[in-house]
Amino acid sequence: MKLTQPASQQRTGGYRIELDVPIDHVMAFSDVVENFVDAVAMVEVTDGKVWRVEGFGESQPDKPGLIAGIELAALVAGIDAPEVRFKTLPWTDWLLENRRRFPPIQIGRYFIHGSHYTKPVPASTIPLLIDAALAFGSGEHATTRGCLMAAGMMAKRRRRPFRVLDMGCGSGILGIAAAKSWPCRVLLSDIDPVARDVARENTRLNRVPRVRAISGPGYRNPLVKRKGPYDLIFANILARPLCHMAKDLKRHLAPGGIAVLSGLTAKQEMWVLSAHRAQRLYLKRRIPQDGWHTLMIG
Known part of the structure; x- marks a missing residue:
């Protein structure tokens, strides 16, 4: 741009x-x-x-x-x-x-910075070059922070994800973080074509292979169906669509896979968990951040 x-x-x-x-x-x-x-x-x-x-x-x-x-x-x-x-x-x-209003921030093992940042990144961190621009997701918001913290926790698991889906990808920050963490294939999907274009540009800037950004109607996108099932699904959206998409998420999640849900407040947690319990998906870990909750389920 x-x-x-x-x-x-x-x-x-x-x-x-x-x-x-x-x-x-x-x-x-x-x-x-x-x-x-x-x-x-x-x-x-x-x-x-x-x-x-x-x-x-x-x-x-x-x-x-x-x-x-x-x-x-x-x-x-x-x-x-x-x-x-x-x-x-x-x-x-x-x-x-x-x-420039968004200074570099470190979230666990990830160091998020914009293109205006020219200093060396801290040692032993994974750099993510994400500009605050036309799509949600620069690491500043509590929901994005929670998802990145969840990704960092998954790095400690023996089982590494091979197929990753970032549903409602925004800037693509979560899928890009996954691509820099594991040798996996990542699909970035957003209903907004502007977000898709921003995610593609961020993918190029971060030089991550095996990452593709698309736009379309969520899980109904034929490419989303064809590339699954997924070992890891990020869904940083909102509580209501998370509930409506619970059945589709279950259908696209590989056995033993983990889904990271965010975009919900503490008051909305039980509502979201109930929708996923109905699909036999259960809470593994909760990450509270400034009144927002990120849920790891599987």
């Missing part, structure tokens, strides 16, 4: 949108904002209970449409609509500035 433009071409400023929402509803409001901007970030504001959803764009957003979407999300959630703050930014390269 090109981040700069010749000085001879006229540039307008960028735009930023901000709204503060309760942690239980941050993903729902993030999904709304994502429809009106080019990049989304989520930052903890107060003790993990309130998070700030920030949207960045190069062109002015559809303010009435965004506000209507936020009000509808608030109505569905049963809460008051949060204040939406619009800010005009001077042109400096808003996307690069957004990326």
